[in-house]
Amino acid sequence: MSDLTSFTLADARDGLRRKSFSATELADAHLSAIERARQLNAYVLETSAQARAMASAADARLQAGDARPLEGLPLGIKDLFATRDVRTTACSHILDDFVPTYESSVTANLWRDGAVLLGKLNHDEFAMGSSNESSAFGPVISPWRRRGSNTPMVPGGSSGGSAAAVAARLCLGAVGTDTGGSIRQPAAFTGIVGMKPTYGRCSRWGIVAYASSLDQAGPFARTVRDAAILLTSMAGHDPKDSTSMDRPVPSYEAAIGNSIKGMKIGIPKEYRLDGMAGEIDRLWEQGADWLKAAGAEMVEVSLPHTKYALPAYYIVAPAEASSNLARYDGVRYGLRAPGRDIIEMYQRTRAEGFGPEVRRRIMIGTYMLSAGYYDAYYVRAQKVRTLIKQDFEDCFAKGINAILTPATPSAAFAIGEKGEGDPVEMYLNDVFTVTVNMAGLPGISVPGGLSGEGLPLGLQLIGRPFDEATLFSLAQVIEDAAGSFTPERWW
Amino acid sequence: MPVDAGTVRRIAHLARIAVAEDEVEHLQAELNAMLAFVEQLSEVDVDGVEPMTSVTPMVLKRREDKVTDGGIADDIVRNAPAAENHFFLVPKVIE
Numbered sequence: 001m002s003d004l005t006s007f008t009l010a011d012a013r014d015g016l017r018r019k020s021f022s023a024t025e026l027a028d029a030h031l032s033a034i035e036r037a038r039q040l041n042a043y044v045l046e047t048s049a050q051a052r053a054m055a056s057a058a059d060a061r062l063q064a065g066d067a068r069p070l071e072g073l074p075l076g077i078k079d080l081f082a083t084r085d086v087r088t089t090a091c092s093h094i095l096d097d098f099v100p101t102y103e104s105s106v107t108a109n110l111w112r113d114g115a116v117l118l119g120k121l122n123h124d125e126f127a128m129g130s131s132n133e134s135s136a137f138g139p140v141i142s143p144w145r146r147r148g149s150n151t152p153m154v155p156g157g158s159s160g161g162s163a164a165a166v167a168a169r170l171c172l173g174a175v176g177t178d179t180g181g182s183i184r185q186p187a188a189f190t191g192i193v194g195m196k197p198t199y200g201r202c203s204r205w206g207i208v209a210y211a212s213s214l215d216q217a218g219p220f221a222r223t224v225r226d227a228a229i230l231l232t233s234m235a236g237h238d239p240k241d242s243t244s245m246d247r248p249v250p251s252y253e254a255a256i257g258n259s260i261k262g263m264k265i266g267i268p269k270e271y272r273l274d275g276m277a278g279e280i281d282r283l284w285e286q287g288a289d290w291l292k293a294a295g296a297e298m299v300e301v302s303l304p305h306t307k308y309a310l311p312a313y314y315i316v317a318p319a320e321a322s323s324n325l326a327r328y329d330g331v332r333y334g335l336r337a338p339g340r341d342i343i344e345m346y347q348r349t350r351a352e353g354f355g356p357e358v359r360r361r362i363m364i365g366t367y368m369l370s371a372g373y374y375d376a377y378y379v380r381a382q383k384v385r386t387l388i389k390q391d392f393e394d395c396f397a398k399g400i401n402a403i404l405t406p407a408t409p410s411a412a413f414a415i416g417e418k419g420e421g422d423p424v425e426m427y428l429n430d431v432f433t434v435t436v437n438m439a440g441l442p443g444i445s446v447p448g449g450l451s452g453e454g455l456p457l458g459l460q461l462i463g464r465p466f467d468e469a470t471l472f473s474l475a476q477v478i479e480d481a482a483g484s485f486t487p488e489r490w491w
Numbered sequence: 492m493p494v495d496a497g498t499v500r501r502i503a504h505l506a507r508i509a510v511a512e513d514e515v516e517h518l519q520a521e522l523n524a525m526l527a528f529v530e531q532l533s534e535v536d537v538d539g540v541e542p543m544t545s546v547t548p549m550v551l552k553r554r555e556d557k558v559t560d561g562g563i564a565d566d567i568v569r570n571a572p573a574a575e576n577h578f579f580l581v582p583k584v585i586e
Contacts, residue, residue: 101566199546213546242552311529318525322506329507331579336572342582343507351509359508363518364525366506367494377529382542384535389543423521424528440546465547 004029005169009073009226010253012172016062016072023062023072027055027116030074034118034170037143037491042155042165044079044137045087045120054116061114070233071114076171078162079120080127081107081217082206086117090208091135092125094353095334104206105238106175106217113233118171122161125355126325127182127210130429131418132160134357139415142190143168143487147454151414156186156429159220163190166220167487173221173230177207179214180313181408181433184445187220188407188458191447191485193227193475194220196433198466199440200245201231203238211320212243214313214437222484224446224475228252231468247466255469256476261295263474266395266403270306271432273409280406280457283448287404287459290481291474301400303391308384309435314427315368315381316438321358322365328353360423389439396464402474405432407458411451432460442468446475448482456485494522 004026007015015021031048051074058072082088082100089095103111111117124134131154132140142155142164155164159176163186166174176183178196187194195218202217209215219230232253237246267288272281288298330336330349337352339345354362368377395403409431419426436443441462448459459478463471494502499519503510510518564577573580 098570101563101569200549213543239552239554243546243549245547245549246552305535308532308535311531314525315529315532326507330572331581332567333570334572339582342584344509345582346507347504347509350507354508360518360521360525362506362508363499363502364522367498367502367522370502370505379542380532380535380537381529382544383537383540384532385543386540387535387537422524424524427528 005033007172008223009172009221009229010223012073013070017067019062023055023058023116024052026072027051027074027118030118030171037168037170039491040141040143040164040168041138042122042140042161042168042170043076043119044089044091044122044161047086047117047119050086051116051118058114058116068112068114069229070110072116073114073172074116074118075110076118076121076162076165076174077107078123078159078174078176080123080177080208081175082208083107083117083120086120088120089136090126091123091137092353092355092358093136093335094328094349096136098333102206105203105240106207106234109233109236110175115233121165121174123176124158124160125358126208126321127158127177127179128321128357128361129157130181130185130426132157133415134355136355140164141415142412143491144190144412144455145490153412153455154189154415156189156412158182160186162220163187163192163194166190166192166222168491173219173226175217175230175234176220177215177217178437179211179317180437181430183218183220184433184443184458184460185408185429187445189412189456191456191487192220192222193224193444193446194218195227195231195444195468195471196436196442197231197235197468198442200243201235201442201466201468203236203241203244205238205240209324211317212324213320214317224472224479225253225256227444228256228472245466250469252469252472255472258473259295260291260474260477263296263401264299264399265291265296266301266400267298268301268303268306268403268405270303271405273431276409279451280409283457283459284404284406287448287478290478291404294477299400301395301403303395303435305384305387305391306435309388309438310427310431312381312384312388313434313438315377316385318361318365319368319378320365322362322369325358325362357423385438388435392439392441401464402470403462405460405462407432407445407460411453411455411457436462441465442471444471444475446478447485448478450485493526494519
């Protein structure tokens with residue numbers, strides 16, 4: 001049965017409808033694959049009983065010819081999404097026995113459309129990280145290794161479990177969140193497709209908040225089409241999130257195969273970093289050539305404030321996190337450490353419950369928002385953000401349809417290799433992705449090739465607000481040219 | 492060094508995170524590394540630039556002012572570390 005895990009989500013959907021196999025067989029094949037792959041540490045909770053019950057309900061629908069868009073398709077969900085009666089931890093010790101009594105809007109949309117929950121996926125604690133090493137459940141091991149090496153590699157982060165599970169065929173697709181690159185960077189590191197939609201496209205209700213003005217949910221999949229299918233179900237207006245956009249959701253799958261002839265693709269000169277690996281530059285040129293061959297026109301553009309996006313992010317995100325994470329106080333839910341009085345109880349709870357990276361970001365955010373520093377840090381960063389957004393708007397006003405960049409400045413690195421001495425070293429991973437969050441734009445990472453060491457490399461396409469469809473059309477052209485990348489199974 | 496040891500202790504208190512004395516030096520170095528990194532923003536000319544307040548241009552939606560939820564006290568205290576009769580229990584606050 002294990003070959004059922006090698007289908008794309010679209011092929012599995014069609015196979016279920018043709019009754020070539022059942023949703024129960026499909027779920028079982030994935031549950032066995034998950035069991036065999038426990039050393040990857042991609043899942044922090046396997047929900048096999050629930051998966052079988054949901055699959056069996058899907059089989060009844062399929063039998064009755066009453067299949068919904070995702071009927072019977074098994075997915076993994078980042079543990080940042082609240083799932084009713086299913087433990088949800090944000091991969092933090094502070095929430096380690098939290099069982100929500102409600103369902104996040106994005107996952108509710110997936111179940112409404114018939115999808116099956118396989119389990120909850122590992123990620124960096126509170127989505128703060130770029131390597132999945134800050135999780136309270138320990139790091140995720142990437143299914144990819146350097147050629148001829150056994151060194152365990154990171155899958156990227158923060159949605160590292162989502163990326164590893166999709167790449168290792170432990171689900172047909174997965175859901176993650178992206179605050180500074182947390183979908184696109186791990187997708188690039190594991191050779192799969194990851195999309196961060198426009199801010200407001202998916203509801204944030206029921207997702208554990210990190211930085212509310214930057215957080216967005218998005219899909220991971222092994223093909224561009226599969227990502228388009230998932231986003232169509234995830235997206236939509238939600239009265240419970242006042243920043244979710246009240247506009248119709250197109251069928252993103254319909255954009256697959258659309259001609260890109262005559263489209264203008266911006267190549268931003270500021271993304272050519274000093275000392276960037278030659279293979280990243282070559283990949284970028286190759287991507288431009290593929291789009292040109294399909295009839296698109298490459299135009300050099302300028303996004304002058306690019307270099308300020310990452311420092312501005314490291315003000316806005318910690319500031320919002322320090323405010324959002326104030327709710328973990330040992331009173332209403334989660335861990336409580338005893339103290340002599342209520343203040344000591346708060347302080348001990350939060351010291352014990354949060355890991356080092358989370359403590360660091362809360363503290364720097366608290367400092368930046370404290371009296372006398374707010375204008376110098378937070379207000380200035382939000383002004384820089386206006387300038388970053390303006391750069392993109394100027395570019396789109398000149399008729400640019402989308403922008404092509406590398407997804408990451410390098411391929412994946414080994415566990416323990418980065419950020420030990422200096423947290424900033426780790427932050428630089430997000431240099432190409434973070435601008436997109438700052439401007440609230442949609443971005444997709446699509447595999448472009450392998451590095452000299454045999455590790456996946458991704459290309460990023462950045463689109464106009466709410467024009468995810470164009471990104472899917474363009475990404476499909478790259479996928480058609482680049483092919484797909486599967487790690488050799490060693491686990 | 493914008494942040495000294497005293498400032499680290501003050502931030503820790505504001506953030507309600509217990510910091511042991513032997514962690515202060517390490518935290519001080521990390522916080523200063525982050526502040527040094529964001530220092531680049533001071534070279535950007537932001538005169539006359541409005542700070543971003545809404546990521547996508549939209550008017551905040553309003554709904555009718557009426558109760559749409561409630562009666563779920565059981566759900567609300569279900570995950571509480573200590574609760575009694577639908578109240579959260581905390582250590583004594585007022586002597």
